[in-house]
Amino acid sequence: MKNKKWRVPFVYLTKQFADLDRYLKAIKNVAKKGDFTLGERLNELEKKMARMMKARQAIGVANGTDALLLSLKVLDIKQGDEVITVPNSFIATTAVIALVGARPVFVDVGDDYLIDPDLIEKSITKRTKAIIPVHLAGNPCSMDRIMKIASEYKLSVIEDVAQAVFGKFNGKYLGTFGITGCFSFHPLKILNVWGDGGMIVTSDENLAGQLRLWRNHGLKTRDEVEFFAHNSRLDTIHAAILLEELKTLKKIINRRSKIAGIYDEMLRPLEPDLHIPERNQEEAKISPTFTQYVIQVKKRAKLIGYLTEKGIEVKVHYPIPIHLQKAAQYLGYRKGDFPVCEKQADTILTLPCHQYLTEKDVMYVSRQIADYYSK
Ligand SMILES: Cc1ncc(COP(=O)(O)O)c(C=O)c1O
Structure with a gap:
């Protein structure tokens, strides 16, 4: 290798x-x-x-x-x-x-x-x-x-x-x-x-x-x-x-949940440099599908560069909140109107979480993130 x-x-x-x-x-x-x-x-x-x-x-x-x-x-x-x-x-x-x-x-x-x-x-x-x-x-x-x-x-x-x-x-x-x-x-x-x-x-x-x-x-x-x-x-x-x-959808969703679980375990020790995804805060029984695995990170731009360099493709869903888009100007909202959403827009990062990731892939991604914060 x-x-x-x-x-x-x-x-x-x-x-x-x-x-x-x-x-x-x-x-x-x-x-x-x-x-x-x-x-x-x-x-x-x-x-x-x-x-x-x-x-x-x-x-x-x-x-x-x-x-x-x-x-x-x-x-x-x-x-x-x-x-x-x-x-x-x-x-x-x-x-x-x-x-x-x-x-x-x-x-x-x-x-x-x-x-x-x-x-x-x-x-x-x-x-x-x-x-x-x-x-x-x-x-x-x-x-x-x-x-x-x-x-x-x-x-x-x-x-x-x-x-x-x-x-x-x-x-x-x-x-x-x-x-x-x-x-x-x-x-x-x-x-x-x-x-x-x-x-x-x-x-x-x-x-x-x-x-x-x-x-x-x-x-x-x-x-x-x-x-x-x-x-x-x-x-x-x-x-x-x-x-x-x-025919295979439920298996795929289970696989994604498993991958999310491995990320959770691997990344949790990196708090407070990053936050693993919060599940719904209510005391309800929930089954997420992990269409995306979204973490919140410090020093995001540099981390993206670092991960890209290591062959890991990541995305941001979504970097500009809708109320701050040009299309929404006529609604009259301003920066500061939705502080939680705005803060998240600057810190969120979506990691690969698809069903074809191997356990080794997930460990590799997690280790690269840990390496980045240890420097
Ligand atoms: C949350 C959400 N709503 C609506 C849509 C619109 O779906 P489509 O791209 O099939 O029109 C999407 C898909 O991109 C989505 O992620």
């Missing part, structure tokens, strides 16, 4: 799809039938996902952003309304609120990177219609407290589960607490396709029927349009890929 540089990639998609024939066979079967749009395998996937999550309905859409957007549309959230969410998500969570004409209202997060339930009520006004909690990095939000507040103020909850497929809070699947749960199948998610894909899960049959119209031009039949709507269908070939992946 003397001359060979150790490499730890952030993701390993080529390895994930190395058994190409398995996936190509599934796609070929769709192609042979010419069943590309709203096909049989999509139907099968929707039924399977709903059953696995113990929800009534699952609706495949074009991507995770549309899953959120169509959820807002179907609830008739529009100009004049306010929607509460966090400033430390992927930009799409906020963008969809703005895209329907409503106003995004941010609430700061806790040490676990998740919406702080203690701060929600202060942000509710007469115009508030919904809350979008984000299960960031695969860590479950405090759904019991969020649902209680939502029910008291008669607000809808749209869960952003893009990073937490098959995570659980108190034994219940994330995405099944709110009126809808919105999933992304982007290639960097744990359950992923060869392009873009998404899904909405709901147990409201009436809403599900409406969402099926919202994703398909508002078409009630081939020739009758109920209302003007989007073209946002999950392709049948992507459904075929997802059905293959579902």
